[in-house]
Amino acid sequence: MKIAVLGGGNGCYAAVADLAEAGHQVRFWRRNYRDFGPVAERGALILRDSKGEREVRPDRITDDIGEAVDGAALIVAPLPAFAQADLAERLAPHLTDDQVIFLPPGTFGSYAMLAALRAKGCNAAIMIAETGTLPWLARKRDAGTVAITTRASRLPTGVVPARRSEEALKVVAEAFPNAIEPVEDGLSGALMNAGPIIHPPLILMNAGPIEHFDRWDIHNEGTQLSIRRVHGALDGERIAIRERLGYAPPHFPLADHYETSNWMYGHLAHDRLVDSGDWHETLDFESHRYMREDIAMGLALLVSLGEWSGTPCPVAAGLLSIASAVTGEDLRANGRTVETLGLADYSPADLKAMLAEGP
Numbered sequence: 422m423k424i425a426v427l428g429g430g431n432g433c434y435a436a437v438a439d440l441a442e443a444g445h446q447v448r449f450w451r452r453n454y455r456d457f458g459p460v461a462e463r464g465a466l467i468l469r470d471s472k473g474e475r476e477v478r479p480d481r482i483t484d485d486i487g488e489a490v491d492g493a494a495l496i497v498a499p500l501p502a503f504a505q506a507d508l509a510e511r512l513a514p515h516l517t518d519d520q521v522i523f524l525p526p527g528t529f530g531s532y533a534m535l536a537a538l539r540a541k542g543c544n545a546a547i548m549i550a551e552t553g554t555l556p557w558l559a560r561k562r563d564a565g566t567v568a569i570t571t572r573a574s575r576l577p578t579g580v581v582p583a584r585r586s587e588e589a590l591k592v593v594a595e596a597f598p599n600a601i602e603p604v605e606d607g608l609s610g611a612l613m614n615a616g617p618i619i620h621p622p623l624i625l626m627n628a629g630p631i632e633h634f635d636r637w638d639i640h641n642e643g644t645q646l647s648i649r650r651v652h653g654a655l656d657g658e659r660i661a662i663r664e665r666l667g668y669a670p671p672h673f674p675l676a677d678h679y680e681t682s683n684w685m686y687g688h689l690a691h692d693r694l695v696d697s698g699d700w701h702e703t704l705d706f707e708s709h710r711y712m713r714e715d716i717a718m719g720l721a722l723l724v725s726l727g728e729w730s731g732t733p734c735p736v737a738a739g740l741l742s743i744a745s746a747v748t749g750e751d752l753r754a755n756g757r758t759v760e761t762l763g764l765a766d767y768s769p770a771d772l773k774a775m776l777a778e779g780p
Contacts, residue, residue, distance in 0.1 A: 527551025579610030721756025
C-alpha cells in the first residue's frame with residue numbers, strides 16, 4: 422500500500438520504520454528537507470527494538486507534501502494536535518477522493534482537521550480516523566535513529582464521517598493488522614485519548630522535582646500512589662462523559678495500563694517504558710507537548726465536553742486551572758473546546774448526526 426507519513430517527531434519516525442519494514446511504499450515528509458539530516462544522507466533511518474538494530478529505507482524522502490500524498494491510500498500524521506491546522510492548510514490543495522488520514526492520537530482532530538480542510542476549499546471525499554494513543558512507545562535516540570520499546574496491540578479508532586467507518590478502517594487495518602478496534606465516530610475515538618489522562622497529573626503533581634532535579638522520570642519516580650489515585654478519578658470523569666454521550670464500552674480504563682494486559686499496549690507496557698530509560702527527558706512547562714497538546718488541547722476539550730454535556734468533571738477542571746496558573750494563560754478559554762470548535766450550540770444528537778455525515 423502507498424502510505425505517506427507526515428512530520429518529524431518520535432511517532433513519525435516509528436511509523437516510517439515499521440511501515441516500510443512491513444513492505445509498504447512509504448513516503449516520508451517534513452516541512453524542511455534539512456531537518457531530515459542523516460536520514461536524507463543515508464536514504465534510511467535506523468530502527469532499534471527487541472529484535473536488534475537495522476536500517477530501514479522509505480520509498481521516498483521529501484519536503485514536497487504534494488509529492489508525499491500523491492496516490493497515497495493512507496496518510497499517517499502522528500503530529501501534535503496543535504500542528505493540525507497548519508497541516509490541513511498544507512494538505513488542502515493536494516487531497517483526492519477516498520484517501521484516509523490517520524491521526525494517532527487526534528484530540529478530536531478527525532473533526533477539527535476536516536472542518537479546516539473544508540474551510541480551505543478542499544472538497545475531496547476523504548475520511549479521517551483517530552485513535553487513543555500512538556501505535557508505538559518510541560523515542561528518537563538521535564537525528565537518524567528511533568527506538569521502539571513496544572507496539573500497541575489494541576487501537577480503538579473512530580472515523581469522521583462515521584458513515585464511512587468500515588471503508589476507512591479497512592485501509593488503516595492494512596497498515597496496523599490485528600490492532601484496530603472500531604468505535605462509533607471520531608469523538609468516541611477522541612475520548613479514548615490517553616495523553617490528557619496520563620500526563621497532566623504526572624507533570625503538575627511532579628512540578629517541583631521536574632524543575633529541581635536534572636533527571637526526573639515522571640513514569641518511574643513520579644508515578645506514586647497519590648498520583649495514581651488522581652489518574653483514577655480523572656479517568657472516571659472521561660468514562661462518565663463517554664457514557665453520558667451514549668458511547669459503548671469497552672472504555673479502555675487507564676488502570677488497565679498499569680494493572681493488566683488488556684490495555685492498548687498490552688502486557689508489561691509500563692514496566693518496559695520505565696526500563697527503557699528513554700523517558701528521562703527535559704520537560705519545559707511552557708513548550709512541552711504534555712502541556713501544549715495534552716492539557717491545552719486534550720484536557721481543555723474534556724472539561725468543555727463535561728460542561729456541555731452536563732457531566733461533572735471537577736478533577737479535570739482543577740488540573741486545567743492549575744496548568745493555566747503555571748503557564749499564565751487561560752487554557753480553558755484558549756484551548757481546543759466545544760466553543761473554539763464552533764460546536765457549543767449543537768445538541769448531543771445533532772453532533773452525532775453531523776459526525777456521521779461530516780462537516
